[in-house]
Amino acid sequence: MAVTADSAGEDITMKKNNDIKTILNENRMFAPSDEFASGSHIGSREEYDTLYHQSIDNPEQFWDRIANELHWFKKWDRVLNSENAPFFSWFDNAKTNLAYNCVDRHLGSALRNKAALIWEGEPGDQRILTYWELYREVNKFANALKNLGIKKGDRIAIYLPMIPELAISMLACARLGAVHSVIFAGFSAESIRDRVNDCQARMVITSDASWRKGNILPLKNIVDEAVAECPSIRDVVVVRRSPASTFPCHIKEGRDHWYHRLIESVSMVCPAEEMDSEDLLYLLYTSGTTGKPKGIIHTTGGYMVYAYLTMKYVFDIKPEDVFWCTADIGWVTGHSYVVYGPLINGATCVMYEGAPDWPDRGRFWEIVEKYGVSILYTAPTAIRTFMKWGAEWPAKFDLKSLRLLGTVGEPINPEAWIWYHKIIGGERCPIVDTWWQTETGGIMITPLPGCIPAKPGSAGLPFFGIEVDILTDEGKPADAGYLVIKKPWPGMLRGIYGDQDRYKNTYWSKWPNVYFPADGARRDDDGYFWILGRVDDVVNVSGHRIGTAELESVFVEHKGVCESAVIGVRHEVKGQALVAFVTLREEFKVHEDFEQELADWVTAKIGKFAVPEKIIFTADLPKTRSGKIMRRLLRDIADGTALGNITTLADPSVIASLKTKYEED
Numbered sequence: 001m002a003v004t005a006d007s008a009g010e011d012i013t014m015k016k017n018n019d020i021k022t023i024l025n026e027n028r029m030f031a032p033s034d035e036f037a038s039g040s041h042i043g044s045r046e047e048y049d050t051l052y053h054q055s056i057d058n059p060e061q062f063w064d065r066i067a068n069e070l071h072w073f074k075k076w077d078r079v080l081n082s083e084n085a086p087f088f089s090w091f092d093n094a095k096t097n098l099a100y101n102c103v104d105r106h107l108g109s110a111l112r113n114k115a116a117l118i119w120e121g122e123p124g125d126q127r128i129l130t131y132w133e134l135y136r137e138v139n140k141f142a143n144a145l146k147n148l149g150i151k152k153g154d155r156i157a158i159y160l161p162m163i164p165e166l167a168i169s170m171l172a173c174a175r176l177g178a179v180h181s182v183i184f185a186g187f188s189a190e191s192i193r194d195r196v197n198d199c200q201a202r203m204v205i206t207s208d209a210s211w212r213k214g215n216i217l218p219l220k221n222i223v224d225e226a227v228a229e230c231p232s233i234r235d236v237v238v239v240r241r242s243p244a245s246t247f248p249c250h251i252k253e254g255r256d257h258w259y260h261r262l263i264e265s266v267s268m269v270c271p272a273e274e275m276d277s278e279d280l281l282y283l284l285y286t287s288g289t290t291g292k293p294k295g296i297i298h299t300t301g302g303y304m305v306y307a308y309l310t311m312k313y314v315f316d317i318k319p320e321d322v323f324w325c326t327a328d329i330g331w332v333t334g335h336s337y338v339v340y341g342p343l344i345n346g347a348t349c350v351m352y353e354g355a356p357d358w359p360d361r362g363r364f365w366e367i368v369e370k371y372g373v374s375i376l377y378t379a380p381t382a383i384r385t386f387m388k389w390g391a392e393w394p395a396k397f398d399l400k401s402l403r404l405l406g407t408v409g410e411p412i413n414p415e416a417w418i419w420y421h422k423i424i425g426g427e428r429c430p431i432v433d434t435w436w437q438t439e440t441g442g443i444m445i446t447p448l449p450g451c452i453p454a455k456p457g458s459a460g461l462p463f464f465g466i467e468v469d470i471l472t473d474e475g476k477p478a479d480a481g482y483l484v485i486k487k488p489w490p491g492m493l494r495g496i497y498g499d500q501d502r503y504k505n506t507y508w509s510k511w512p513n514v515y516f517p518a519d520g521a522r523r524d525d526d527g528y529f530w531i532l533g534r535v536d537d538v539v540n541v542s543g544h545r546i547g548t549a550e551l552e553s554v555f556v557e558h559k560g561v562c563e564s565a566v567i568g569v570r571h572e573v574k575g576q577a578l579v580a581f582v583t584l585r586e587e588f589k590v591h592e593d594f595e596q597e598l599a600d601w602v603t604a605k606i607g608k609f610a611v612p613e614k615i616i617f618t619a620d621l622p623k624t625r626s627g628k629i630m631r632r633l634l635r636d637i638a639d640g641t642a643l644g645n646i647t648t649l650a651d652p653s654v655i656a657s658l659k660t661k662y663e664e665d
């Protein structure tokens, strides 16, 4: 397959030929047991087909019916408004509140005293919040925010580890109509600064510290450094996470407030703001092909309906389930399937703070056993790590409570799928491989567990309301090429904060009226989709999107670096890993530890997760005569494959010496 797609105008033949071959050989099908199917929400292929066709032929009727299952202060005038496409709107003029739907809506039923969140800290501490207790906590904190002057529409950055206050803060914002922008707690001060300044956040909610592999990390110090360059920040709220006596935390009078003090003497009743369906709910920054992260906009009504329905059907959620999504809330998976999706369905959700190998490699399985987790949702990179650690770790624990497994973030290789199925699922649990993006708000393609037999490595079939196709560069339907979505759906992004032209150009302009997610895909004879990875300059490392252009700019900001090219290469555990090719300034004297210095530089500028696996110093980079770096050739070198067409190179000797250098390194 030749997919031409490169923002730099270079010709890239997608390096997926080997993948395609493995995938083509993968003919195994795993159907759910009769027992699973008969007890599930959608238990037969006929039922799926009927609902799917209804949702595509008559989307407004379909989504109208689903939205009616939730609480609205005022119903909509119309379901979908496409007049100003691609600026679609959903549930016009309706009023609702997502936090109300996640919490208050359940208080009048038996769910009131059910566990909403089961939280476990890395050191082993535990907190269980029933729906009633969650209601109380969210209301108190919403009142505390109000007392600090927060009102509807204000942007609030949240930089917290995986502790209950993270979910509580998001819900408190949603209750008041404040817009949260959660920043993954592995990001650097500079990354926080850029995100805060882009959306002009008024407040940061953070903690004094976070736990990671037995160590306490000083989160608040990182926020202090960031906020020094964020004029829009008026208040910083600090959750106490460390043992108070051992960990000092600087509190700046007038700006910083302890969370526990703020909620000491506030009322536990705070009315939920009546939000317009299209009012902003949250921003979440994600990497794109240019250096600047995009603030993806999600609004209230459509996101709510989509998170609700995908959670219900994809995870076949039932009142007795204990659902555990291992993603950090700093990424979209945590937004939709740790917080909003489970709570809106009245589910019990496990939240774990720490590392999977602390204090040992059995921690995840210990948690599954301890809380009787019945649905586990994790990432292929985690599964490959568990495979590496060996089946003896899960074997120490009783995993029989599990009934359904899921994966997300990148294509799962069939070996990892089979391992997950056998070793974790005891060959009895269906696996839902779920394809979606920060931009899509919720799951888009997946084999629904009770009715669609899974094929290891395939994301299966589209979810209700999602019309998927594959197009060639010319926009013609094909069996392999670019994945596209041909209809708007309620959970879709509504734009990029402060840059609606970029929204239109990035997602809606490759072909008219078609959403372009920038992934390549293949469709087999059964109509199953096989995702082949990104077709742009975004690399997926351990399920995290990193824009290579962003990383290149960070390198070039270093005083010793002249130019850099960053590419993604295959990696056994991480899926993809980053390799950076760097040329240095002539006058700059390289010292022995320079590679480490650059790694520290990236850690400081973006975060540790963005540090390349390899940094190669080179005198020159391969360029076309017009001066464009030919990343395709760098990928060939890194993959060890034969070099593609080099006729357009300005100086062919560069590539030969680079190849030798790479192989020596």
Ligand code: PRX
Residues within 6 Å of the ligand: 286, 331, 332, 333, 407, 408, 409, 410, 411, 412, 433, 434, 435, 436, 437, 438, 439, 459, 517, 518, 519, 531, 532, 533, 534, 540, 543, 544, 545
């Ligand atoms: O390339 C696809 C890959 O992850 C990208 C989206 O990344 P992000 O916005 O960070 O969201 C990740 C979690 C939803 C997609 O464009 N991706 C995600 N899920 C899958 C996947 N690739 C293959 N199979 C999946 N199940």
